Amino acid sequence: MIDVSHITKIYKMEGVETVALDDVSFSIKKGEFVAIMGPSGSGKSTLMHILGALDSPTSGTYILDGEDVSKLTKDQLAEIRNKKIGFVFQAFNLLPRTTAIKNVMLPMVYAGIPNDERLKRARELLTDVGLSDRMEHTSSQLSGGQMQRVAIARALSMNPSIILADEPTGNISTLQAEEIMKIFQSLQKQGHTIVLITHEPSIAAFSQRTIHIRDGKIDKVEHNGKKH
Amino acid sequence: MDFSELLSSSFEALLLNKVRTALAGLGIVIGIGAVIALISLGQASQAAVQNQIQGLGANLITITPGSQQGTGGVQGGFGSATSLTYDDALAIQNANFSSISQVSPEVSRRVQITAGKNNTNTQVYGVTPAYLQVHNITMDSGTFITNAQVNGNQEVAVVGPTVVSDLFGDGVDPTGQTIRINKIPFTIIGVTVSKGGSGFGNQDDIVFIPLTTAQKTVFGMTNISDISLSASSANGITQAENDAGYLLLRRHKISDPTQADFSMFSQADIISTISSVTGTFTSLLAGIAAISLLVGGIGIMNIMLVTVIERTREIGLRKALGAKDSTVVQQFLIEAIILTFGGGLTGMVLGIILSLIISSFISLPFTISFYAIALAIGVSGGIGIIFGWYPAKKAADLSPIEALRYE
Numbered sequence: 276m277i278d279v280s281h282i283t284k285i286y287k288m289e290g291v292e293t294v295a296l297d298d299v300s301f302s303i304k305k306g307e308f309v310a311i312m313g314p315s316g317s318g319k320s321t322l323m324h325i326l327g328a329l330d331s332p333t334s335g336t337y338i339l340d341g342e343d344v345s346k347l348t349k350d351q352l353a354e355i356r357n358k359k360i361g362f363v364f365q366a367f368n369l370l371p372r373t374t375a376i377k378n379v380m381l382p383m384v385y386a387g388i389p390n391d392e393r394l395k396r397a398r399e400l401l402t403d404v405g406l407s408d409r410m411e412h413t414s415s416q417l418s419g420g421q422m423q424r425v426a427i428a429r430a431l432s433m434n435p436s437i438i439l440a441d442e443p444t445g446n447i448s449t450l451q452a453e454e455i456m457k458i459f460q461s462l463q464k465q466g467h468t469i470v471l472i473t474h475e476p477s478i479a480a481f482s483q484r485t486i487h488i489r490d491g492k493i494d495k496v497e498h499n500g501k502k503h
Numbered sequence: 504m505d506f507s508e509l510l511s512s513s514f515e516a517l518l519l520n521k522v523r524t525a526l527a528g529l530g531i532v533i534g535i536g537a538v539i540a541l542i543s544l545g546q547a548s549q550a551a552v553q554n555q556i557q558g559l560g561a562n563l564i565t566i567t568p569g570s571q572q573g574t575g576g577v578q579g580g581f582g583s584a585t586s587l588t589y590d591d592a593l594a595i596q597n598a599n600f601s602s603i604s605q606v607s608p609e610v611s612r613r614v615q616i617t618a619g620k621n622n623t624n625t626q627v628y629g630v631t632p633a634y635l636q637v638h639n640i641t642m643d644s645g646t647f648i649t650n651a652q653v654n655g656n657q658e659v660a661v662v663g664p665t666v667v668s669d670l671f672g673d674g675v676d677p678t679g680q681t682i683r684i685n686k687i688p689f690t691i692i693g694v695t696v697s698k699g700g701s702g703f704g705n706q707d708d709i710v711f712i713p714l715t716t717a718q719k720t721v722f723g724m725t726n727i728s729d730i731s732l733s734a735s736s737a738n739g740i741t742q743a744e745n746d747a748g749y750l751l752l753r754r755h756k757i758s759d760p761t762q763a764d765f766s767m768f769s770q771a772d773i774i775s776t777i778s779s780v781t782g783t784f785t786s787l788l789a790g791i792a793a794i795s796l797l798v799g800g801i802g803i804m805n806i807m808l809v810t811v812i813e814r815t816r817e818i819g820l821r822k823a824l825g826a827k828d829s830t831v832v833q834q835f836l837i838e839a840i841i842l843t844f845g846g847g848l849t850g851m852v853l854g855i856i857l858s859l860i861i862s863s864f865i866s867l868p869f870t871i872s873f874y875a876i877a878l879a880i881g882v883s884g885g886i887g888i889i890f891g892w893y894p895a896k897k898a899a900d901l902s903p904i905e906a907l908r909y910e
Contacts, residue, residue, distance in 0.1 A: 329823060329903050350827050357825020368820045368907065372519060384508050385825040429824075 629717020819906020839891025847883020
């Protein structure tokens with residue numbers, strides 16, 4: 276499903292080269308729930324950007340669903356982000372002053388899915404995350420946990436190959452964080468592939484496998500004993 | 504992303520900040536409004552001037568004596584030459600040119616006229632019946648000069664309304680009364696309808712007498728002051744000028760047209776001169792107004808740039824969710840075009856209302872041209888594209904990573 280081999284990312288800032296990722300290789304199978312953990316500055320955000328097709332590696336290959344993403348044009352990357360990747364961000368990143376249902380429909384708008392189909396699917400997804408009574412609420416009328424559930428529904432709208440969650444519980448209360456993590460677990464049971472980026476061990480513990488990153492390299496890989 | 508989605512999302516974005524949207528569009532509203540108002544007022548005044556000149560006589564050509572361009576020597580004052588005669592006019596008439604419908608020989612002088620104790624100084628015209636048609640004169644009461652009166656050298660006069668009020672008082676019918684022109688008694692046979700106008704060439708402060716009477720009895724001259732011709736059609740004016748001009752050159756035995764001892768000018772010449780003057784003024788004013796359009800456009804660009812910076816996160820998110828660069832460009836470009844187009848339409852309505860008010864104040868005919876409307880729509884849309892392009896490109900060039908991180 277995901278095959279990352281010998282990925283290196285070097286940033287050049289005012290002549291100074293910074294190696295953010297140094298020869299990183301791993302693979303993630305379909306239906307797996309993997310956490311990528313590391314302290315800040317470890318390169319995990321860079322890795323997430325590459326996995327999310329927001330950025331291209333300096334060298335190495337990233338194969339997603341059998342397609343080499345590292346060689347694509349900007350427009351093709353946009354299409355990959357639209358169809359194969361579902362993002363869940365730490366800051367939720369919902370469109371302000373826009374209703375929950377419109378937020379969920381946004382990726383489908385870019386994919387050119389007809390309006391009635393968009394509405395039907397967005398309603399189903401919001402019902403699945405337990406927000407059937409909040410569909411017409413704007414983000415300012417929702418709690419952090421509710422906003423993140425809207426974001427999860429949005430990530431699922433195009434039925435992506437992977438769900439990429441970047442510190443999804445970073446901005447919400449512990450209680451709500453647990454609910455969100457349970458949603459991810461149930462999504463994994465439904466067959467979704469989930470990549471979770473976090474620096475909290477308690478959150479990483481919800482996954483099956485944790486890849487530890489340090490100084491741009493894979494430090495160790497941990498198989499979590501918990502069975503799901 | 505289909506067009507209707509883009510359109511509705513652009514409208515939503517603009518409606519989020521109504522005051523800013525309105526202020527941003529105001530520059531275009533004022534610019535387009537000023538351009539439309541000035542163009543339509545310019546066209547209205549041009550039409551008004553043309554109507555006034557046309558009122559002096561349709562397809563009028565005037566032949567005056569005097570050299571056109573003297574080669575050496577001193578050129579005589581306007582109308583001082585004595586090279587035109589009644590016979591010249593009769594020759595043109597008898598040639599029966601199809602291009603010329605009426606020939607009106609005229610002599611005129613300013614003289615003192617009296618009626619009882621009242622007197623006035625006015626323009627006395629010696630004319631033939633053709634004057635009536637050539638100069639669009641309408642009779643209020645009585646009759647105009649007839650051929651019989653011209654041939655019979657009779658002492659009859661047709662007076663203008665100003666002369667009537669000066670000599671007899673308002674509302675009096677002077678027909679049958681006597682006036683003295685240079686002490687010679689004339690019987691009034693008719694009064695003309697007021698044409699309005701004032702000052703030089705006032706068509707109301709005027710006395711008409713038979714041409715022959717004027718020449719022999721009153722002024723004591725053999726030449727005439729001018730010949731007015733009525734061309735058969737507006738398109739035939741040049742032909743009529745050529746026909747009459749070459750005939751006169753032959754009669755005066757002049758082979759080189761540049762040495763002619765008379766000059767000709769037509770109503771069309773005056774209209775085109777005045778039209779070009781008013782046209783120049785109109786374009787000058789519209790040009791100044793267009794500068795405010797440019798300023799308005801820059802205002803739109805400014806607001807769009809601020810909007811792009813404010814919405815950096817949103818743009819990053821949209822790109823992360825699959826918006827292509829071209830989609831982002833389209834969205835911001837459409838927002839800018841809606842702004843300028845809306846401003847343009849509002850400005851157009853404003854400009855029309857403004858020119859309607861002004862033209863009713865200074866009693867001009869109200870005209871609104873399709874050209875001005877097309878200009879407003881085209882220019883305002885164009886401004887949206889030109890000034891929206893840079894901010895839209897800037898939005899599309901944002902990296903989704905940087906944009907998402909932006910606080």
